[in-house]
Amino acid sequence: MRVVVSIGGSVLVPDLAPERVEAYASVIESLDGAGHALGTVVGGGQTARDYITTARELGANEIELDQLGIAVTRLNARLLVAALDDRAASTPPEDYDAGREAVRRGDVPIMGGVVAGQTTDAVATALAEHVDADLLVFATSVPGVFDADPDADPSATRFDRMTADELVDLVAETDMNAGSNVPVDLTAAKVLQRSGIRAVVLDGTDPRTVERAVRSGDHDGTGIVPGEGAASLAEWRE
Ligand code: UTP
Numbered sequence: 001m002r003v004v005v006s007i008g009g010s011v012l013v014p015d016l017a018p019e020r021v022e023a024y025a026s027v028i029e030s031l032d033g034a035g036h037a038l039g040t041v042v043g044g045g046q047t048a049r050d051y052i053t054t055a056r057e058l059g060a061n062e063i064e065l066d067q068l069g070i071a072v073t074r075l076n077a078r079l080l081v082a083a084l085d086d087r088a089a090s091t092p093p094e095d096y097d098a099g100r101e102a103v104r105r106g107d108v109p110i111m112g113g114v115v116a117g118q119t120t121d122a123v124a125t126a127l128a129e130h131v132d133a134d135l136l137v138f139a140t141s142v143p144g145v146f147d148a149d150p151d152a153d154p155s156a157t158r159f160d161r162m163t164a165d166e167l168v169d170l171v172a173e174t175d176m177n178a179g180s181n182v183p184v185d186l187t188a189a190k191v192l193q194r195s196g197i198r199a200v201v202l203d204g205t206d207p208r209t210v211e212r213a214v215r216s217g218d219h220d221g222t223g224i225v226p227g228e229g230a231a232s233l234a235e236w237r238e
Contacts, residue, residue, distance in 0.1 A: 001036050001037075001134045001135060001214065002036070002037045002038075002103070002131055002132060002133045002134050002135075003031065003036050003037070003038055003039075003133060003134065003135045003136070003137065003214050004038070004039040004040070004041065004124050004127050004128040004131065004133045004135075004136045004137070005028070005038065005039070005040045005041070005124075005136075005137045005139060005210055005214075006040075006041045006043070006120060006121060006123075006124030006125075006136065006137065006138045006139065007024060007040060007041070007042050007043065007080075007139045007204060008043040008045065008120075008138075008139060008140045008141055008204065009042065009043035009044040009045020009046070009047065009048060009072070009073065009076050009120075010043070010045040010046060010140075010141045011043075011045075011139050011140060011141050011204045011205060012024060012042055012043070012045070012076060012079070012080065013045055013047070013076055013079065014045065014046065014141075016079075018083070021079050021080055021082075021083045022083050023207050024080060024083070024207045025080060025083035025084045026207075027207040027208065027210055027211045028040060028080075028084060028088075028108060029084065029085060029087065030211060031211060031214055031215075032087055032108055034215070036214060037103055037106075037131075038103075038108045039099055039102075039103055039108065039109050039111070039127050039128070039131055039133070040077075040080065040108060040109065040110045040111070041077075041110075041111045041112070041120045041123045041124040041127060042073055042076045042077040042079075042080055042092075042110060042111070042112055042120065043073055043076065043112075043119070043120040044069050044070075044072040044073040044076060044112075044113070044120070045072075045076065047072050047075075047076075048068070048069045048072035048073065051068045051069070051071075051072055052065045052068055052069055055068050062116075063116045063117075066113075066116035066117060067116060069113060069119075070112060070113030070114070070115075070116070072112075073112030073113040073120055074092045074094075074112035074113065075112075076112065077092035077110045077111060077112040078091075078092060078110075080110050081110050084108065084110070087106075087107060087108050088107065088108045088109075088110055089102040089105075089107045089108065089109045089110065092109075092110055092111050092112050093109045093111050094111075094114065095114060096114070096126055096127055096130045097130075099111050099127050099130065099131070100127075100130050100131050103131050109127075111123060111127060114126075118185060118187045118188075119185045119187075119188075121138065121184045121185045121187075121188035122185055122187035122188045122191065124136060124138070124188070125187070125188040125191040125192055125195075125197070125199075126191055128195070128197050128199075129191055129195045129197065133197055134197075134198070135197070135198050135199070135200070135213075135214065136192070136197050136198070136199040136200075137199070137200050137202065137204075137210050137213055137214065138183070138184060138199065138200065138201040138202070138204075139202060139203075139204020139207070139209070139210050140183055140201060140202070140203065140204060141203065141204075141205065142183055142201075142203060143158060143202065143203040143220060143221055144158040144159065144160075144183070144201050144202060144203070144220075144221040144222035145158065145159050145162065145167065145170065145183050145184070145201050145222040145224075146158050146159070146183075147159065147170075158221075158222060159222045160222065160223065161222065161223040161224075161225060162222060162223075162224055162225075163224070163225055163226065163227060164189065164192045164193040164196070164199075164224055164225070164226060165193060165227075167184065167189045167192065167193070167224055168186070168189045168190055168193050170189075171183075171184060171185065171186050171189050172186060183201055184201060192224060196226035196227075197226075198223070198224065198225060198226070199223075199224040200213050200219050200221050200222070200223055200224070201221050201222045201224065202219045202220065202221025202222075203220070203221065209221075
């Protein structure tokens with residue numbers, strides 16, 4: 001199966017613990033060893049937010065803030081490259097063609113951000129579309145997509161499964177400012193909608209959740225399916 005994994009910066013490097021990065025590298029190596037073709041995109045996490053907050057106070061404009069964010073995502077991507085064996089492309093590809101070329105060579109591209117005005121959710125979705133991925137896994141710090149902000153609203157409920165159309169409707173009103181914290185951004189949702197790629201949004205704190213979702217289709221997050229009558233991820237894999 002061809003799979004793109006989007007790893008939030010807050011999941012990979014909430015701090016700079018080498019064990020956590022190593023654990024993600026092991027899962028990527030294990031899936032690669034099992035014959036899956038993989039692409040990975042890494043987010044900026046708290047470090048990106050800190051840089052963005054400071055630069056905003058210094059008067060940087062939104063594009064400059066995005067460029068800082070992109071730089072941090074690429075730093076984080078390099079950490080994962082450092083933990084992987086020689087199957088990883090040695091530098092983070094800076095555009096989708098380079099990412100696809102790496103997949104074609106049989107390498108695992110570890111990308112960060114690409115252009116201003118989006119997040120790495122959108123990068124992962126566009127890469128998934130570019131490589132004709134069968135599955136896109138968003139490993140985030142929240143356990144899926146909720147109907148309200150679970151931190152602010154105790155009655156917020158997680159969707160087990162939703163269509164890409166429903167996802168687009170849900171995130172359409174979300175603030176797109178640099179560093180904003182949303183499960184999946186609008187650009188990513190719209191690319192998912194047009195491409196029909198199946199996706200899972202899950203809590204990736206334990207990277208084995210990603211491995212399980214890829215290997216068996218089982219997960220405790222939100223499955224995003226192309227249309228109303230579509231099968232669940234587990235059904236689809238059988
Ligand atoms: P992230 O993808 O980490 O954003 O990129 P996020 O959603 O705020 O982080 P998580 O998922 O909660 O950890 C960090 C910042 O880098 C810029 C944006 O400013 C984004 O907020 N960025 C990233 C871009 O401008 N373009 C990209 O392609 C990627």
